[in-house]
Amino acid sequence: MTAHIIDGKALAKKIREELRADVESFKRSTGGPIGLATVLVGDDPASEVYVGSKRKLSKEAGIEDLHRRLPMDATQEQVAAALDELAADPAVSGILLQLPLPSHLDAKALIDRIPWEKDVDGLTTTSAGRLARSVEGLLPCTPQGVISLLEDEGVELQGANAVVVGRSDLVGKPLAQLLLQRNATVTIAHSKTKDLAAVTRQAEVVIAAAGVPHLIGAEHISAGAVVIDVGIHRSGEGLIGDVDFDAVSKIASKITPVPGGVGPMTIAELLRNTLKAAQLQN
Numbered sequence: 001m002t003a004h005i006i007d008g009k010a011l012a013k014k015i016r017e018e019l020r021a022d023v024e025s026f027k028r029s030t031g032g033p034i035g036l037a038t039v040l041v042g043d044d045p046a047s048e049v050y051v052g053s054k055r056k057l058s059k060e061a062g063i064e065d066l067h068r069r070l071p072m073d074a075t076q077e078q079v080a081a082a083l084d085e086l087a088a089d090p091a092v093s094g095i096l097l098q099l100p101l102p103s104h105l106d107a108k109a110l111i112d113r114i115p116w117e118k119d120v121d122g123l124t125t126t127s128a129g130r131l132a133r134s135v136e137g138l139l140p141c142t143p144q145g146v147i148s149l150l151e152d153e154g155v156e157l158q159g160a161n162a163v164v165v166g167r168s169d170l171v172g173k174p175l176a177q178l179l180l181q182r183n184a185t186v187t188i189a190h191s192k193t194k195d196l197a198a199v200t201r202q203a204e205v206v207i208a209a210a211g212v213p214h215l216i217g218a219e220h221i222s223a224g225a226v227v228i229d230v231g232i233h234r235s236g237e238g239l240i241g242d243v244d245f246d247a248v249s250k251i252a253s254k255i256t257p258v259p260g261g262v263g264p265m266t267i268a269e270l271l272r273n274t275l276k277a278a279q280l281q282n
């Protein structure tokens with residue numbers, strides 16, 4: 001079997017184009033702008049690139065760029081004050097605090113200063129609680145991007161055995177919740193899981209979000225499974241994922257590539273969240 005390659009880049013582009021029209025009609029009907037405040041503390045080069053693409057694509061979608069930059073040595077109080085100011089500003093629909101933060105800052109405490117209606121990354125404790133209780137809110141972008149890819153591909157989740165490899169607050173845990181909401185039978189594997197391959201081989205859908213290059217090989221996948229690779233790693237061969245694509249694509253029925261799979265979906269979902277945030281506040 002040779003797997004169908006899921007084109008995340010194409011779906012993300014389609015979502016952004018649709019969104020542009022929705023943003024326009026929201027602005028027309030409310031008479032007000034939609035603004036995204038990306039907050040970058042310090043000058044980490046990878047974070048600069050991520051924030052740069054978020055700003056560029058949000059502007060293309062008709063969303064105002066309300067970027068804030070703070071120096072590397074900004075104190076907890078200074079970052080908190082900047083977030084509080086953005087939280088109180090009606091021109092700001094969404095706030096995104098770019099992670100990781102410099103190590104002297106308490107990231108969880110800062111994230112929790114963002115009001116849930118402006119939490120376009122879906123990472124505050126309130127947003128996580130709303131997701132756990134299936135109350136409407138803003139969902140974390142990468143997990144929602146994975147679900148959008150699966151749904152666009154027509155993958156049946158109801159009753160399916162789904163294994164999520166990874167249990168981070170950013171990806172694994174919220175993804176497991178979203179799969180559960182769609183009636184999948186969900187298993188969460190992590191670094192203490194015994195015999196990972198025996199667990200993942202039971203799955204019709206495997207989602208790798210472990211942050212370990214090529215962790216998932218042919219021995220982890222049963223014939224015909226759908227495999228989504230969230231991992232991103234820079235290597236000598238360019239960007240690679242948590243899945244050994246060459247080996248697994250011979251066994252799976254559908255697979256996401258790295259790059260061009262989940263990555264582009266994350267920003268598309270961020271832009272969707274920014275419009276939803278504006279709607280929630282309207």
Ligand code: NAP
Pocket residue numbers: 142165166167168169170171172189190191192193196209210211212215230231232233262263264266
């Ligand atoms: P993380 O916070 O480091 O969490 C990794 C998770 O994987 C942990 O729960 C860990 O288990 C588990 N794990 C580690 N080694 C394992 C192993 N050998 N077997 C099974 N489980 C293992 O990472 P993250 O933030 O969730 O990100 C995961 C990956 O996705 C990274 O490569 C990251 O760069 C990528 N990512 C991509 C996007 C995107 O837009 N495409 C967005 C976010 C993240 P323990 O809990 O037991 O430690």
